[in-house]
Amino acid sequence: MTNEFLPPGLALQKADERIMTLNVGPQHPGSGHMRIIVQIDGDYIVACDPDPGYVHRGEEKMAEYRNYITNIPHLERPVIHDSCNVLYPYVLGVEDLLGIEVPERAKYVRVICSELNRCIYTMYWLAIYGIFLGHSTMFMWPAGDRELLIDLMEKISGARVTHAHFVPGGVRNDLPPNFEEVCLRQVNYFEKRIREYAAVFYDNPILISRTQDTGVLSREDAIRLGVTGSVLRASGVDYDLRKKEPYDVYEELDVHSNVMKEGDSYARSKIPWLDMLESCNIIKQALEKMPKSGSVRVKLKPNPKGKGFNSVYKRVESGRGSLGCHIVSDGKVEPYRLKLSVGSFRNLIALPYLLKGEKLGNMPSVYWSLNYWPVEADR
């Protein structure tokens, strides 16, 4: 068979006997819901082709058949651990489209929920990072300590994951009575626990020697490839949307964005951990500054409609980086078009560049340090 019989754009490659092609995934303990086609020469990776799309669910098309309120429960499905942050840009955008002013207390509740969710997501991510490196204790500890914050979110919204708590016009329910004390106590304990992780994981000499100087993403490459979030900040670019484009009440809070210059797997894995400590700080500040009483939701009319043909783009800093939502309205009860622009997919683009020339043993650590969630990338 020669090239002329193939469809345009495809070409046959000459087989190299030295090179072995490995299909890592979709049913592989180290792949997630995707496939990475890796070509190895001995122990070195010569080429890598990430192949996402196994969990594509058509969220964007589904959004065109549902009105602005019924879109809420299914739009949070891409990352159920981070559901508040996934809904955040959508809710901000709909409020912009419909012209709703949100009460002050609701904004603070949103910030608290968003930071709690960021920690819940990052703990799950950290657990998987631990087991990818063969550190089973680091799988069990975060998976257990996550329960503290999940319990808090259950108190707020009634659901352990998939909270569907953010609605256009505020949040669904007010905080339960006595919430501030419980939250402060649990967050303080959580902070103490995650500081202990340093001793067993982040200061572990084997982990440091394994992840340092592997998969280095330089500052220029990070900007050129368009990675976001913790991956971008690990490469020395200080870009945190909570500081650069503050939404809701983030400008009234003292937000510190963590930046590291190395750009290797170790820095990329440490930034989310530092972010969790920062989230605890933000939650404490928000609990202090929050108005103690007041409304948390503006009541909407049934089936709200957008005003004419216009569009809005909002983005927030999610657990995996910038998460944008572009809503186009044509004056009907459903959005005309909805586009989610997610950090996971942007970070995945960097994977082939980082894995080229690495050893096969570095693949799991480089891959998962990209702060990537396969389901969100497929949407």
Place this chain on the structure above:
Amino acid sequence: MSVIAPNFKFSKFIQSLISDVVWFVLIFSLIGFPIIMMVLFFIPMPVIDGELLTPFLAFTYLADPTRTLPIVQSFMMTDMFKIMAFPGFGFAALLAAGTIFVERKMLAKLQLRVGPFYCGKFEGILQLMGDGLKLISKEIIIPAKADKPIFWAAPVLFVASAAAFVALIPVAPGWVVADVDLGLLAVFAVIGFFPIVTILSAWSANSKFPFIGGIRALFQMVSFEIPLILSLLGVVMVTGSLNLSEIAASQSSFPWILFLPVGAIVFFITMLAELERIPFDLPEAESEIVAGWLTELSGMMYGLVQLGTYLKLYAFAALFTVLFLGGWNGPMIVPQFPMELVTEGIPLGPITAKIGGLEPLLTELITPEMINGVLMFVLKTVGVIFFILLPRGVFPRIRVDMLLNLGWHKLIGLAFVNIFIALALVYAGVLGPGGLQ
């Protein structure tokens, strides 16, 4: 402990045992009885009251301990008992099973979990049995392109190599299956078998992930065998013997770890690598190569490899005990038997209970020294096993290049340092002939 778990009640435990008695009796009469008959055919039967005992006659003697105990004694002296039960396979398998249970519970405590809990009513003590039954009942799937005879043979060969290793370990004075004069060389020979079996299993599966895992295992085992052998040369120098029983007996005053700590550390690290334990579990690194060379093994083939792995773990820990920790030597903590009770009987009111054949058994075979030796040996071995298990909760996996670097650059150098220490001790007259002993 847990809200959802039922509380352990001793009365219910006893009740459940009684309800199971029927099954025990049934299984014994169907399986145990024929096995005992078969075993009796292999024992050189004693002559009692002027007539040679036949197996059928022996069954009539079962009710009379005076006549049963000599049979038990002669059975315990046979090679078959040594191979299958006490210092050999059965004893090692029991310790290995205990190791698996302790590993799971200890790791669970370390990771703030409960671990096995439901199976067996008390802290999941029968979990291993359940897992074994599951593995036995599973279908064995062979890859279509596998080299079938070798693929079938590899797990069996693995267990056989591990059992051969176990057979060389002296547990108590005189209690060893194979008392070879060149015992340590035999150990090196047996250890040399494991990479061959591994690469046979991995290559014959004709699949990519097992192949990579097998190559990694080969790298690891071959490059760590050299420091392993070198680290043990120090012990051979100061002892002047390759016989494991003699090496253990020579440490009656002090264990060699006091004089050769460098060798002990090198041997411990190479032991972790040979056993493929974390942080050296590269051949089974699941996030990189699924399960390494075990990927295509299914059902009881996988179970056999696991059994062999834990037998190997026990054997290595026991070897460490024999070579560096003094084997069976230790303080005498088992009290002497009150022999007058055996010889003169126990007065129970009007009658005196006396068991006839017990005296030769207790004076010749199961002496307090032997029980104390086994106890010391087991305690030390369990301690070593604990330290082998512990890194699994603390360390991540290391990379192939780091592993080879460690093996070839650092451990071999340290092993030579150990040899020089041993040479210096022998030449200075501290150890060896004329020195401390």
